Amino acid sequence: MQTKIDSTADAIALSLRASIATGELGDGARLVERELAERFSVSRIPLREALQKLEAEGLVEIYPNRGAVVRALTLADVDEIYGLRVLLEGDAIFRAVKRMNEETLVRAELVHRLLGKATTAEKQGELNREFHELLYAPCGNARQLKAIRELRGQVERYERLQNTLLADTPAFQHEHGAILKACKLRDARGARATTVAHLASAKRIVEGVVSRMQNETDIQAGTVRRRK
Structure with a gap:
């Protein structure tokens, strides 16, 4: 089961990473879990896993009770x-x-x-x-x-x-x-x-x-x- 979640999370992270690279998701763009869950037709568990992967890579920032945003490079x-x-x-x-x-x-x-x-x-x-x-x-x-x-x-x-x-x-x-x-x-x-x-x-x-x-x-x- 964990492999399934990891695989789905990796696929979501790959897609979001590409959107950030092209500028479709610009600096400061909010990553709303509900909207993304609908977009990828997944539950919030693999979605959160994907966002955590992107946070570890320095691509997004996750704020408690506020969600995630695309991080700007300074x-x-x-x-x-x-x-x-x-x-x-x-x-x-x-x-x-x-x-x-x-x-x-x-x-x-x-x-x-x-x-x-x-x-x-x-x-x-x-x-x-x-x-x-x-x-x-x-x-x-x-x-x-x-x-x-x-x-x-x-x-x-x-x-x-x-x-x-x-x-x-x-x-x-x-x-x-x-x-x-x-x-x-x-x-x-x-x-x-x-x-x-x-x-x-x-x-x-x-x-x-x-x-x-x-x-x-x-x-x-x-x-x-x-x-x-």
């Missing part, structure tokens, strides 16, 4: 997310380099080349994730890898933000090349340093987009207040 969030990513991803690749086999390096090289040729944001995003996951996987810490995916997901959920990041794919390709070179040389310290530098580049772009998003929200809020 500059403070960006600082925290990338601070953790630097620690987790830097450590993951540092340890992974020591265990990396030739097959992993060949696959990462292929993905790197394909990413340079990708023409759609969807394909670029898919290959970018695969590149990093290939290089981190040999670290062997499943919980650490899961945490890395969840932190990345908190940024990638914004299509506008993700598209801005992927627009810099040519520049990131140079950084990916430096990471891959360090891995081939079995230079764990170099792999960690180039990964940290890569994350710093991404963080600067994310901070710029989040600042603009916040400014637009403030302007819209000011316009509404004036109309009132």
Whole structure:
């Protein structure tokens, strides 16, 4: 029975996650249990389980007696997310380099080349994730890898933000090349340093987009207040 609930909750979480990513459910949008239960034709038990999953991922906030809302990404969030990513991803690749086999390096090289040729944001995003996951996987810490995916997901959920990041794919390709070179040389310290530098580049772009998003929200809020 628990497997059934988990499976249903996962399906609901997947659907809501997609709606948040596309902006269908924008920052601050209320997630009303009754409405969602009707929408997915489920009881509130798997629905609450799904919302708890999204809360754990940092996508929603749940308030006692008030329900859940889509969480807005702030500059403070960006600082925290990338601070953790630097620690987790830097450590993951540092340890992974020591265990990396030739097959992993060949696959990462292929993905790197394909990413340079990708023409759609969807394909670029898919290959970018695969590149990093290939290089981190040999670290062997499943919980650490899961945490890395969840932190990345908190940024990638914004299509506008993700598209801005992927627009810099040519520049990131140079950084990916430096990471891959360090891995081939079995230079764990170099792999960690180039990964940290890569994350710093991404963080600067994310901070710029989040600042603009916040400014637009403030302007819209000011316009509404004036109309009132």
